[in-house]
Amino acid sequence: MSYQSFPSQILEDAVEQFSKLPGIGKKTALRLVLHLLKQPTDEVAHFGSAIVRLRNEVKFCKTCNNISDTETCRICSELNRNQSLVCVVENIKDVMSIENTGQYHGVYHVLGGIISPMDGIGPADLKIDTLEMRITSGKIKELIFALSATTEGDTTCFYLYRKLAKYDVPFTSIARGVAIGDELEYTDTITLGRSILNRLPFESK
Numbered sequence: 001m002s003y004q005s006f007p008s009q010i011l012e013d014a015v016e017q018f019s020k021l022p023g024i025g026k027k028t029a030l031r032l033v034l035h036l037l038k039q040p041t042d043e044v045a046h047f048g049s050a051i052v053r054l055r056n057e058v059k060f061c062k063t064c065n066n067i068s069d070t071e072t073c074r075i076c077s078e079l080n081r082n083q084s085l086v087c088v089v090e091n092i093k094d095v096m097s098i099e100n101t102g103q104y105h106g107v108y109h110v111l112g113g114i115i116s117p118m119d120g121i122g123p124a125d126l127k128i129d130t131l132e133m134r135i136t137s138g139k140i141k142e143l144i145f146a147l148s149a150t151t152e153g154d155t156t157c158f159y160l161y162r163k164l165a166k167y168d169v170p171f172t173s174i175a176r177g178v179a180i181g182d183e184l185e186y187t188d189t190i191t192l193g194r195s196i197l198n199r200l201p202f203e204s205k
Contacts, residue, residue, distance in 0.1 A: 014036075015033050018032050063107075063134070064107060065111075066095055067092050081105060082105055082106040084106075084139055084141035086131075087104060087144040087146050088109045088131065088143060088145050088160065089109070089111065089147065090111055090156075091112065092110060094110075095110060100189050101189045111126045112126055112127050113125060113126055114153055115156045116152045126156075128163065131160075132164060135167045135169055136167070140169055143164070143171050143172070144173065144174065144196070145172070145202055157173060161202055170201070171202035173199060173202045
């Protein structure tokens with residue numbers, strides 16, 4: 001049977017939706033859908049409900065843009081966090097990666113991407129204005145650039161430095177224990193943890 005010839009329109013619609021997910025082709029999508037058909041109805045209902053709740057109820061922290069169940073995320077709300085130390089990251093996966101090291105006890109700012117002209121992403125598409133607002137509050141004592149060691153990541157760091165250098169805040173970047181060209185989420189926790197601890201003054205050259 002070809003994947004264009006389904007015995008059920010409902011099955012075909014479900015496969016089509018699963019195949020829209022990153023890295024999921026029609027063959028894998030069909031396998032996932034058939035797996036769900038074998039599960040108890042209440043488990044599938046819970047699965048569907050979790051997806052709907054994810055889209056409708058998850059919030060973005062009003063301070064750092066991290067994913068949260070409330071207006072302020074758990075990390076920003078922790079009293080034992082160093083609120084004056086802000087680590088700038090590309091996305092939420094990077095927050096999770098750094099948290100898994102257990103070496104960082106400050107807070108974060110999630111940009112929501114990095115500058116990439118090839119992908120049509122410019123500074124206006126990132127959460128840079130809210131980062132500048134946090135700096136103008138006078139509460140930030142150090143800004144750590146923890147972006148991927150790629151051309152796009154370096155370009156974003158350089159842009160941020162040029163835009164924010166007028167403020168009296170020291171800029172540092174994670175040590176290059178992270179290999180050039182590597183994305184943060186794929187770096188092992190030991191290397192990433194050491195890179196945070198051994199961060200260096202950021203240089204715009």
